[in-house]
Amino acid sequence: MANLTATVARVVVDVDRHGKNIKDVQSEIVKLKEENRLLKTAVEECKRYSWRWSLKLHGLKENVNEDVRKEVIIVLGKVAPGLQVYLEDGVDIAHRLGPKRTDGSNRPVIILFALRRILDAVWKCAKGCKFLRDNKLRLTQALSPEDRLAREKLWPLVDKARKEGKRATLIGPFALIDGKKINHWDVK
Incomplete structure (x- = not known):
C-alpha cells in the first residue's frame, strides 16, 4: 500500500511538472509564431523595396535579336523627353519576362532603374502620356x-x-x- 501511495504521489508530481512544461512550450510557440510573422514581414519588405526600383512596360513589340534596353530607353525618352540624356545611365537593366509566347503576344518588359529619381520622374510623366496611349503601351509598377x-x-x-x-x-x-x-x- 505504501508503494502504491508513493507511486501515485510521483505520478501526480510528474503530471503537474508535465502540465507546467506543456504550458511553457505553448507560450514559447506563441512567441515563436509572432517572431516568425515579424521576420516574414521584414523579408517581404526587403523584397518589396528591391521591386520598387522597377517598372513594367506592356505592349512593346518583340523583334528578332532585339536590344530590349535600347528600345526601352527610346520609349522612355518619348515618355519623358526632358530626361532623355539621363536615361542611358538611369536604366540599368531591361529584359523580357518569361519564355517566348507561342500565341504571338508580346511579353512585358521589366525595367530596373539605377537611379530612383529617374524612375520617379518617368513614372510621373507616364500618367496620362499621349505617346503611350497612341502606341498601345502601358507602364505599371512592378510588384513582387x-x-x-x-x-x-x-x-x-x-x-x-x-x-x-x-x-x-x-x-x-x-x-x-x-x-x-x-x-x-x-x-x-
Missing part, C-alpha cells in the same frame, strides 16, 4: 509575386467597398478602406 497574390486576395474587399461608396484603394500589399489599413493575412 507576394504583393500580386496579396492584391488578388484584397481586391474583392476594395471593389465591394467602392460599390458601397467608401474610399478604398490598394497600396502595395495592403488595402486602405476609409482610412483603415487591411493586411492580406487578415482576410480569410
